[in-house]
Amino acid sequence: MPKDGCYFMKVVSVVGYKNTGKTDIVTKIIRKLVKKGSVGTIKHMRSHEFIDPDTDTGKHFAAGAEIVSGIVNSGVITYSKSSSIEDSLNTLADNGIDFAIVEGGKETDLPKIIIENGSGLCDLTNIVAKISLHEEQEIEYLVEIILSLPDWETLGSLIKKAKLNPDIKECGAIGTFTGIVREQTGNLKTRMLVFEKYEDVAEQKIQDICKSLKQKEGINEVLIHHKSGMIKPGQDIVYIVIAASHRHQLFPALSEAIERLKAEVPVWKKEFTFDGEYWVHDK
Structure with a gap:
C-alpha cells in the first residue's frame, strides 16, 4: 500500500x-x-x-x-x-x-x-x-x-484500489462499467468527443454518489472516474467499479451509479461528426 x-x-x-x-x-x-x-x-x-x-x-x-x-x-x-x-x-x-x-x-x-x-x-x-x-x-x-x-486512472487501477479496501474480505463480487465513445449512431459517424468538467464540483458530486451508494446493504466500495478532454471512437470515457458482498446487491448499485453519474455530475459533451459539431445537451 x-x-x-x-x-x-x-x-x-x-x-x-x-x-x-x-x-x-x-x-x-x-x-x-x-x-x-x-x-x-x-x-x-x-x-x-x-x-x-x-x-x-x-x-x-x-x-x-x-x-x-x-x-x-x-x-x-x-x-x-x-x-x-x-x-x-x-x-x-x-x-x-x-x-x-x-x-x-x-x-x-x-x-x-x-x-x-x-x-x-x-x-x-x-x-x-x-x-x-x-x-x-x-x-x-x-x-x-x-x-x-x-x-x-485505468479500470485496472480502480479494481486494484477496490481490492486494497480492508472490507474486501466481506466481498464476493466486483462489478465494473466502462463507457466508450460510440463511433456509429445510425447514419451519424463520430470523429471524437470533447468532455468538459466543472472540475471541483464534478469531483465532489462523484464522491457524493460513491458515499451514498456505499450506504446500501452489502456495498463495500464504489469508485468512479470520468475522463475529460478529447476522446476518440473506441476509447474509454468513464469507469465505475463496485465491490459487494453478493451479486444481487452489486448489479442494482452499478446501474444506479451509471444513471446518477449522467444525471448529477456537471460534465458537458461536445460531439464532432463528419457533418458538423455540437454540444450534445444543446441538441
Missing part, C-alpha cells in the same frame, strides 16, 4: 534539451517520491535497441511475437511493439504505480516540467513548472507540484 495513501497515479514529464540534466533531475525527484509511494518511469530511447537479433528473445520478436519478456537475475525486461506513451502509462497504473515520470515527451499533452535552457520549450503545452537549478529546495517544490496533478 502506498506510504502516504495515494491510490491513483500522478503523471509528469520532464522535458529539456539534450545534456541539460534531465536524468539528474528525474533521479532526484524519484528519491523524494519513493518516500510517498511507488514510482515508475518511461524514457524515450530512440537511439537504443533492447532486442538484439542474435538473442533468443530477439528471434521471438522477429518471428512476430507482439510482446517479449525476458527474466534476468535483476528482474523482468518486457518489450512490446507498441510505442505509445499512453499504453505504457496504463501499464504502470494497472500495476498499482503511484507516480509515473516520463523523461522526454515534448509532443504529448502530459503535464510538463521544463528545464529552462532557451526559449523553444516555452511553446509546449501544459507546462506546470520550470526549473533552472538542481537544488534541494527546487526539487521539493517540484514534488509538491506533482502531488497536486490530476490522477491517471
Whole structure:
C-alpha cells in the first residue's frame, strides 16, 4: 500500500534539451517520491535497441511475437511493439504505480516540467513548472507540484484500489462499467468527443454518489472516474467499479451509479461528426 495513501497515479514529464540534466533531475525527484509511494518511469530511447537479433528473445520478436519478456537475475525486461506513451502509462497504473515520470515527451499533452535552457520549450503545452537549478529546495517544490496533478486512472487501477479496501474480505463480487465513445449512431459517424468538467464540483458530486451508494446493504466500495478532454471512437470515457458482498446487491448499485453519474455530475459533451459539431445537451 502506498506510504502516504495515494491510490491513483500522478503523471509528469520532464522535458529539456539534450545534456541539460534531465536524468539528474528525474533521479532526484524519484528519491523524494519513493518516500510517498511507488514510482515508475518511461524514457524515450530512440537511439537504443533492447532486442538484439542474435538473442533468443530477439528471434521471438522477429518471428512476430507482439510482446517479449525476458527474466534476468535483476528482474523482468518486457518489450512490446507498441510505442505509445499512453499504453505504457496504463501499464504502470494497472500495476498499482503511484507516480509515473516520463523523461522526454515534448509532443504529448502530459503535464510538463521544463528545464529552462532557451526559449523553444516555452511553446509546449501544459507546462506546470520550470526549473533552472538542481537544488534541494527546487526539487521539493517540484514534488509538491506533482502531488497536486490530476490522477491517471485505468479500470485496472480502480479494481486494484477496490481490492486494497480492508472490507474486501466481506466481498464476493466486483462489478465494473466502462463507457466508450460510440463511433456509429445510425447514419451519424463520430470523429471524437470533447468532455468538459466543472472540475471541483464534478469531483465532489462523484464522491457524493460513491458515499451514498456505499450506504446500501452489502456495498463495500464504489469508485468512479470520468475522463475529460478529447476522446476518440473506441476509447474509454468513464469507469465505475463496485465491490459487494453478493451479486444481487452489486448489479442494482452499478446501474444506479451509471444513471446518477449522467444525471448529477456537471460534465458537458461536445460531439464532432463528419457533418458538423455540437454540444450534445444543446441538441
